[in-house]
Each structure stands twice: as structure tokens, then as C-alpha cells.
Amino acid sequence: xxxxxxxxxxxxxxxxxxxxxxxxxxxxxxxxxxxxxxxxxxxxxxxxxxxxxxxxxxxxxxxxxxxxxxxxxxxxxxxxxxxxxxxxxxxxxxxxxxxxxxxxxxxxxxxxxxxxxxxxxxxxxxxxxxxxxxxxxxxxxxxxxxxxxxxxxxxxxxxxxxxxxxxxxxxxxxxxxxxxxxxxxxxxxxxxxxxxxxxxxxxxxxxxxxxxxxxxxxxxxxxxxxxxxxxxxxxxxxxxxxxxxxxxxxxxxxxxxxxxxxxxxxxxxxxxxxxxxxxxxxxxxxxxxxxxxxxxxxxxxxxxxxxxxxxxxxxxxxxxxxxxxxxxxxxxxxxxxxxxxxxxxxxxxxxxxxxxxxxxxxxxxxxxxxxxxxxxxxxxxxxxxxxxxxxxxxxxxxxxxxxxxxxxxxxxxxxxxxxxxxxxxxxxxxxxxxx
Amino acid sequence: xxxxxxxxxxxxxxxxxxxxxxxxxxxxxxxxxxxxxxxxxxxxxxxxxxxxxxxxxxxxxxxxxxxxxxxxxxxxxxxxxxxxxxxxxxxxxxxxxxxxxxxxxxxxxxxxxxxxxxxxxxxxxxxxxxxxxxxxxxxxxxxxxxxxxxxxxxxxxxxxxxxxxxxxxxxxxxxxxxxxxxxxxxxxxxxxxxxxxxxxxxxxxxxxxxxxxxxxxxxxxxxxxxxxxxxxxxxxxxxxxxxxxxxxxxxxxxxxxxxxxxxxxxxxxxxxxxxxxxxxxxxxxxxxxxxxxx
Numbered sequence: 001x002x003x004x005x006x007x008x009x010x011x012x013x014x015x016x017x018x019x020x021x022x023x024x025x026x027x028x029x030x031x032x033x034x035x036x037x038x039x040x041x042x043x044x045x046x047x048x049x050x051x052x053x054x055x056x057x058x059x060x061x062x063x064x065x066x067x068x069x070x071x072x073x074x075x076x077x078x079x080x081x082x083x084x085x086x087x088x089x090x091x092x093x094x095x096x097x098x099x100x101x102x103x104x105x106x107x108x109x110x111x112x113x114x115x116x117x118x119x120x121x122x123x124x125x126x127x128x129x130x131x132x133x134x135x136x137x138x139x140x141x142x143x144x145x146x147x148x149x150x151x152x153x154x155x156x157x158x159x160x161x162x163x164x165x166x167x168x169x170x171x172x173x174x175x176x177x178x179x180x181x182x183x184x185x186x187x188x189x190x191x192x193x194x195x196x197x198x199x200x201x202x203x204x205x206x207x208x209x210x211x212x213x214x215x216x217x218x219x220x221x222x223x224x225x226x227x228x229x230x231x232x233x234x235x236x237x238x239x240x241x242x243x244x245x246x247x248x249x250x251x252x253x254x255x256x257x258x259x260x261x262x263x264x265x266x267x268x269x270x271x272x273x274x275x276x277x278x279x280x281x282x283x284x285x286x287x288x289x290x291x292x293x294x295x296x297x298x299x300x301x302x303x304x305x306x307x308x309x310x311x312x313x314x315x316x317x318x319x320x321x322x323x324x325x326x327x328x329x330x331x332x333x334x335x336x337x338x339x340x341x342x343x344x345x346x347x348x349x350x351x352x353x354x355x356x357x358x359x360x361x362x363x364x365x366x367x368x369x370x371x372x373x374x375x376x377x378x379x380x381x382x383x384x385x386x387x388x389x390x391x392x393x394x395x396x397x398x399x400x401x402x403x404x405x406x407x408x409x410x411x412x413x414x415x416x417x418x419x420x421x422x423x424x425x426x427x428x429x430x431x432x433x434x435x
Numbered sequence: 436x437x438x439x440x441x442x443x444x445x446x447x448x449x450x451x452x453x454x455x456x457x458x459x460x461x462x463x464x465x466x467x468x469x470x471x472x473x474x475x476x477x478x479x480x481x482x483x484x485x486x487x488x489x490x491x492x493x494x495x496x497x498x499x500x501x502x503x504x505x506x507x508x509x510x511x512x513x514x515x516x517x518x519x520x521x522x523x524x525x526x527x528x529x530x531x532x533x534x535x536x537x538x539x540x541x542x543x544x545x546x547x548x549x550x551x552x553x554x555x556x557x558x559x560x561x562x563x564x565x566x567x568x569x570x571x572x573x574x575x576x577x578x579x580x581x582x583x584x585x586x587x588x589x590x591x592x593x594x595x596x597x598x599x600x601x602x603x604x605x606x607x608x609x610x611x612x613x614x615x616x617x618x619x620x621x622x623x624x625x626x627x628x629x630x631x632x633x634x635x636x637x638x639x640x641x642x643x644x645x646x647x648x649x650x651x652x653x654x655x656x657x658x659x660x661x662x663x664x665x666x667x668x669x670x671x672x673x674x675x676x677x678x679x680x681x682x683x684x685x686x687x688x689x690x691x692x693x694x695x696x697x698x699x700x701x702x703x704x705x706x707x708x709x710x711x712x713x714x715x716x717x718x719x720x721x722x723x724x725x726x727x728x729x
Contacts, residue, residue, distance in 0.1 A: 400675075400677075
């Protein structure tokens, strides 16, 4: 009997070492379609690169679906190790102290060499504390840029290789394009993100107090300043002239541009690939315009997209696996591959350099414009990003008020003041909960 | 009176209904109880901190002009959708019930939209009325001089979601009305005809009263549909806009709960919505049902 026990124990020990199951961690993401394939390919590469850890990628639907799934799983006591969360969920995630492990802390504890300075500042800064500690790992990042229809520029007698640099130039060109027979001159996606958040950062004016929310939840929105008022008034007046065409919320205005009806469009660089495959005309990508009389403009634009959060309630071995995977993700060749395959921006400076050396930007100059725009200047407290609770709702409020302004239900000033007032009510509520 | 069956064991009948009751409890009562409970708290998304606030989530809602606006819009929307979907379906059912060539074909065609997902119905109508690429929008603009832009015009947006929601529900109502009409004894209608009643009179005084159980059932179902199941249409076509012109209650519940992760407010909204629909149903059973002849 004793012998049998020893034999069994020896056998078990043998199994434990020789056939060690890799430590498995789950990675829940919102990358569908082509982006999902690329994400899975990277996971496969990681799994093939070593035998200790195994990452299982699970597609959970939209950003909101993925975040909800992660939250529900946490409440049920079984969160995934890694959860992809869109940029507007950042304040919610970082305030959930018992639910997440900050990335800088994890990397420190697991002894992974991890230098935040290797990252593009405008990207890593968005997900860091104001003292530079990275809370989550940037994954897919984009920024807002200007797309313009080169064929239309030629038709209207404008130089297709000299896109307008300032807002006054954009407005003048847009009027000319309209006069040349186009349905309208300019349109825009993502009103709140592009025309308010990025607009404010690009001109180095605050969107909210406390460094746009980075320095505490007792922050207030202040984007109803004179510059934003001036900009929205200009857009409103152009809308009355039929030069600015409102295309709907989110990315609904794309069809106006891709169908050739409106030649100047503001959209995420994340839509670059889709533009290339749908536009039947020659188009260019240019940096966001600015008002030349604003001191310090242009500053740098801010990002959109999503980052990876490390969740609580994992085992020690699993955290080791997470750290190894995150280190793998930030390798230049992996970043460069993701960048070229999806159109999202590389998150490290080394990956940008590598992509450039490979000559990728010769055929895809638009992507480099976006990176240059993020790197235009060292981010300031006004241009590092925005961090507010209930941010998805704040963007909805902006959409709603903007529609009421354009529909003539309220003046530009009233609408802008309403956005700030209603947004601040939400921020006070968030402050109460996020103590 | 139907013959009653006596169970030999007293426990057996309870055992037999138990599975169904379990499902009802787990999927209907339990979430409803949770919603009531959560509506009394404010909490962060992860449930790490919960603060009991009593009824202040409700107070906040009723002090919010945009919520009062949503209430009005929901009632208006429900009334418009239920009325138009039912009258149109009744009209079509009466027409299809006559002896006409190809009646089976018409009936099949009229039932088809019901097989379509509500979301797809939304996409379809959105494409037709899209201000930039929609053919109906194009026709309205170039033939009738109506500048269709539901992205900015509140009235047009409301009209569009009402049309889409009604269209989707017509098929369902049609099936029930047609079945109801086929149960109306021909002898009654013929007797009325011999007495000299006009076709309208025959319909209004003979057929319609006999249809009242069907109509009553459909009224309840259509209101429930308009309050809850039209969500995908709003989501797809307007996202509650322009401004908040089509922001019906159920869409708010989704926005606040799923997108904004504000469970307290979202729960309070869903509890109010639940009370409204329960209240409407009770009212109908107490007052409308009296006029129903079975």
C-alpha cells in the first residue's frame, strides 16, 4: 500500500513537471472583423512564442458590450485577466480600485522592464496618472484628422496638394467647393470628440478644470469658453449657408464624404482603411485645422480607441502571464504589424520608427500625418487627454445639444452652456460615487 | 362549464406548474425585484461602493425636464404606433378577407414583415429616408419640394420612427384580425344585409363588435410593443435624437444602464416604465374590457 502511494505520488510529480499545463488567461476584447483577426493572430504569435502561458482571446461585441461583460463577470467573481475598455471608460475603470491592477504596478511586481518613455506621450499619457504612472496598456489608438477629396479640390480650382491649414482657410475652401457644385463643403463625424475635445486640446485650451479631470474627480467642464463658442458659431453659420452638412451622430457622416457629396470631412484615422476601400476618388489626409490667432496652436491632438485593463482576482501565476503578454504586445515588430494591418497607430516610438524604415508611409501617408499630429508638441495638461466620469453620456449630451443648435431650437451660446451645465451635473454625481 | 379534472395527489398540480413558475421567477420576478432594490442606491459600475439614497433617484428623474419630455414622447409614440398599426391592419384584414383573386398571395405578403428582426426593419426605413442617399428622401426633395432631414427636424424624426415601428407591427395585427374576421358567422352579416344595412353599417354594428376580444388583446400587445420592443428601431434610426425628440423611456433605460453604467438611475427608470405598463394594462382590463363581448 505504502509503495503504491509513493508510486502514485511520483507519477503525479512527474506529470506535474513533464506535462505542465500552461497558465491560461482570458483576454476579452471588442475587436471584430479584420481587427479581430489581427488581434487573434497576435495572440497566436504569443502562444507560439513560449510554452508557459496561454492567452485565450474572446470577442465580446461592441465596446459597451465588452465593458458590461467584464463588469458582470467581476460582480460574479470571475473577471477575465485582461479587459479591453474604450477610452471614455477610463475614469470608470481607474476609480474602481478593487477591480483593477494598475499596469505600472503589475509590471513592477512582475519585474518586467517597462519604461513609459518608450511610448508615444500623447498615447501613454491618456492612460496615465498626472505623475506619469501608466494605469492601463494602450492597445488600439487613433486620433481625429481631416480627410479631403483631392478630385473635388481640382474641380473647384484648389490645390489638391495644399490642404487648408487653418479654420478660416477651411471655411473659405468649403464655400468654394459648394459653389463648384457640391452638395456641401464640409462635414464631421464624432462631434464631441473631434469638434470639442480634440479642438480644445489642439488649441491648448482646457476642456475641464483639474487638468481635464486628471487631477481629481472634483473637476468641472469649462468648454463653453470664447474659443469654442466662436468655432461652433462659425460651423452653425456655415450650416445655415448649406456649406456645413450635419451627417448624424458617431460616424454617420462618412457616407457624405465617401459618396463624393461633401469634399471635406473630419474623422478618426482608424477609418483610413475603410476610406481607402470605399472612396472612388483620390483623397488626402491632413492635420486638424486651427485658428491662427490662438497663441500656441496647434498643440497636439488627443487619442481615441481603447486600452487593456488588468483585472483583479487572478492568481499569482496568471499575473505573471499577463505581464509577459503585455510586454510582448509592446514589442516593435508586433506593434508595427498591428499598425499596418488595422490602421490604428503604433503605441511605441520604436514601432513608429520601424514602420517608417520599412517604407510603409510612402504608400500610406495619411497614417503618418496622424502620428505627427499626436507628436506635434509635448502634451500639456490641456492636451494629455480627458478623464471624466459618465463620459459616454457627456458625449451624448453634446450630440443632443448640437442637434438642437443646428435645428434652430436654441442659440449656439445656450447650447454650449447647456452641454457644460448638464455635463457638470453628471460629474457631481460621479464624484459622489467614485470616492 | 368545462369538466374539471381532479388530481389524486394534492402536491402533483403544484409540481407540474413548478418549472414554469421557476422560469417566471428567475427571468421576470427576480430581475424586477433587483431593479426595485437597485433603484434605491447609487453605485459605481463594479458595485464596489453602494450608497443608499432612498427615493432620490426617482426625485432626480422627475425634476429632470428631459425625463418629463421622454415620458410625453413615449406616450405619444405608443398611442400613434398602436393606433396606426391596428387601424391599418384591420383595414387590410377586411380587404384580404373578401373573395378576391390572389387572396392567399396578399395574405402571405402582408405577414412577411413580421418575420423580420425589428433592427433590420429600422435599417430598411433608415435607408429609404436617409437625407443623403435615401430614395424616398430624394423623391420628397425633388418631386414634392420637402426638404427631408430627420437628423435635425424633430417632427420628421418622430414620424419616421413611428412609421417604421407601425409597419413592423401591422403584420402581427393583421394575422389576428384576419383570424377574428374568419370567425364572424357569415349568417349574421347576411342577415344584416337582407335587413338593408350598408356595408359600412354591417362592419361597424355587426363585425366590429364581434372582433372586440381580438381588438382588446391587440391593444394590450401593441402598447407593450410600443413601450418596449421598439427599442431597436430607435437605436438604429435616431439614437433618441435629434436633441431628445425620440428619446423614449426604454431607450433611456438602455443608455443610462448599459452605456453610462449608472445602475441607480437606470433601475429607477425601468421601475417607472414597469409601473406605467402595469398601470395601463390594469386600466384596460378594468375599463376597456367591459365593452368587450366574448
